[in-house]
Amino acid sequence: MTMQIQLRNLIPDYIEKEKRIASQIWSQDIFINKGEHLHIVAPSGSGKTSLMHFIYGLRKDYSGSVFYDNTDIKKLSTESFSAFRQKKISIIFQDLRLFENETVNENIEIKRILDPYHRSEKIIEMAERLGIENKLDQVAKTCSYGEQQRIAIIRALMQPFEFLLLDEPYSHLDEANRQKAMELIYEECDKREAAMIFADLKPLEFLKDEKVLYL
């Protein structure tokens, strides 16, 4: 059975009323199925990251509910969350969240070994595609932000998933690298027939036939 994510009447505790009424997401019922691509557009400070954290289960300061299939995730134990995060949902954080003192390779490997979807050679292959192959043995904190962003992308693609959450994943990439990263992500989502929830500041021109919602 494939998984569905449902947002039901979701409202962050801190949001002002006007913003909520204008939103296509807050206080709405939204169903996201496997294979769907959802593009969420919003200016900075409007709650994109909050939404991603709500869906990933990192924050609970909202009213309404997020459902994984028929389970309200507020009722999930940390143990059950870990199972979802290993097999069903992957995320690229806006703030990347890398182990700063570990090498690039170790940062990616630590995610891969948890539930290997790819063999470890795939790390090198992806690093080559995104142009960071010569950084693999470098400590993460010595990499540029753009490089770190690519590390976070590769890390997120190492596991099996049915949903991929992307929170401004290309903010520090130039146009060419953005294109390469986007192609890689699309490929990996297609392989898994996974849904993509993509949040960014403005609609991206190369996002083709995406469903766009304004936050």
Next chain:
Amino acid sequence: MPLTYKNIAPLIVSGKNIFSKWLGYFGLGIGVLLLFVSIQMFVNIGQLLKENSPRKSGGYDFISISKTITNENMGKDNSFTKEDLADLKQQSTIAAVAPLISNKFRVRATAGDIVPFSTDLFLESIDDNFIDTVPPTFTWQPGQLIIPIIFSSDLLEMYNVFAPAQGLPQLSAKTISSVNIFLECSGPNGTQVFKGNIVALSDRINSLLVPKSFMNWSNLHFMGDTAVHASRVYIKTKDANNPKLISYLDSQNYRLNKDKVKFGRVKSILQNIISALGVFGILVIVLALMLFSFYLQLMIAKSKDNLRLLLTLGYSPKWLAKSVAKTWLPVYLTIIIVALILTEILHLLFMQLSFVRVADLSYLLHWSVWLTAIFLLALTIFINLKLVKKELANII
């Protein structure tokens, strides 16, 4: 490749305070060693000072007690009252009580023609089940002129020592039964001569025993006395060296054969000292475990960000707790095994001591030491896991 602690080890900051870690190991080792050694020595001393007297039969000791004669109570009636006997019976350490009843009338013994011997005697009687050797002939009915007597082996030995000097023949245990003793019993109510016949020797009771029925009859017949005067009481007990029994008897001012319970006193003092050592060992273990727990808390606090990120990435909290806790297992195991080896060495050294009867002890450690080792290992693992789980729950 299955996921192991190795994969996340670089992310767990173990801290720079190596000294406190090794101090913790050392303390735990000392505590565990103290505990094991004291348990083993407690057992050793118990085994060595276990009395194996002939008075013991069927797992019971039979010992005689009397009231201590002091300058204050000298000349008063120092026999046991009914209340004394009832109180003795109530003690949990005493299985049964039997008074030794003595004659009130005068008894004079002559050995007839073979042994030219004549002396004043005393006779005593006690419940048959307190006597170690009771032949079926040890009965008496009024009108019977032959009185069966159970003679003490110790008294026979004493007789054989002084007999040659008195010009008397020495007697073996076999021949004594063929010696005819004439007992002349006399009191205000008359005199009567009985023939005494030694039917058995007793290792347990130091006396000349006659059947209870004869004692009751003769005390009444010659003296008109029906009261029971027991200046000695035999008690039946599981362990004459039981410190509880000894302290009770002391508190009642009862005197007992010091030789027989000497070991008991030494044993209880030694075992008290060793118990104190064991308690000290437990205390050291508790302190060491506390030091460990501080160390563990520090480690988890220092690795807080990394652990939190691992959880965010989908690492299971249960797995993390188990893996982090497991890293201590080899340490605990090593400490306990080393302590067991040292205890075994100390035990073997102890067995080399001159006063140790090797046959009484096993070369291997007592099972209670092994059990304690297993229990300690389980306890440390359990405490460790609980602690890590609690600390992890705090950072989620």
